[in-house]
Amino acid sequence: MNALLVRGNRATQWLGTNSVDILRISLGLIFLGFGVLKFFPGASPAEALVMRTIDTLTLGVISGQGAVVLTAVLECFIGLTLVTGKLLRTGLLVLGMSLVGIMSPLVLFFGDLFPGTPTLEAQYVLKDIVLAAAGLVVAAKALAAAPLRLRA
Numbered sequence: 030m031n032a033l034l035v036r037g038n039r040a041t042q043w044l045g046t047n048s049v050d051i052l053r054i055s056l057g058l059i060f061l062g063f064g065v066l067k068f069f070p071g072a073s074p075a076e077a078l079v080m081r082t083i084d085t086l087t088l089g090v091i092s093g094q095g096a097v098v099l100t101a102v103l104e105c106f107i108g109l110t111l112v113t114g115k116l117l118r119t120g121l122l123v124l125g126m127s128l129v130g131i132m133s134p135l136v137l138f139f140g141d142l143f144p145g146t147p148t149l150e151a152q153y154v155l156k157d158i159v160l161a162a163a164g165l166v167v168a169a170k171a172l173a174a175a176p177l178r179l180r181a
Contacts, residue, residue, distance in 0.1 A: 052166060053171075056110035060104045060160075061106035062108070064102070064103070083097075103127055
């Protein structure tokens with residue numbers, strides 16, 4: 030019985046030490062993968078939704094393929110910062126700002142996304158809720174490890 034407790038404690042310690050880093054890297058790979066797809070016209074299932082969302086949010090200032098490329102650059106930057114841990118706080122800040130755009134179709138186009146049952150685009154946006162929650166966990170650890178220094 031004691032051997033099981035010792036193994037359980039080791040597993041708990043290992044999880045406590047490594048799980049958030051594994052989550053950070055996994056989240057980074059997802060952002061990097063989705064971002065890279067957007068560099069290839071027609072490869073991303075979210076391409077039309079990205080164009081429509083960015084066009085609406087920027088009142089037409091950024092539209093079409095430019096909106097998709099901007100999103101691709103941001104997602105790749107977020108992904109690289111999460112995977113490498115370099116510029117992590119900056120990447121988390123960009124992620125936080127990007128979440129407004131990522132989640133806005135739920136408000137802007139709710140009727141189109143949920144005409145009865147969720148469309149494929151709706152499912153794509155809904156999975157972003159989990160990504161946002163994962164980002165919060167990663168941010169909590171990153172900010173706790175390197176607290177903000179306020180200048181007087």
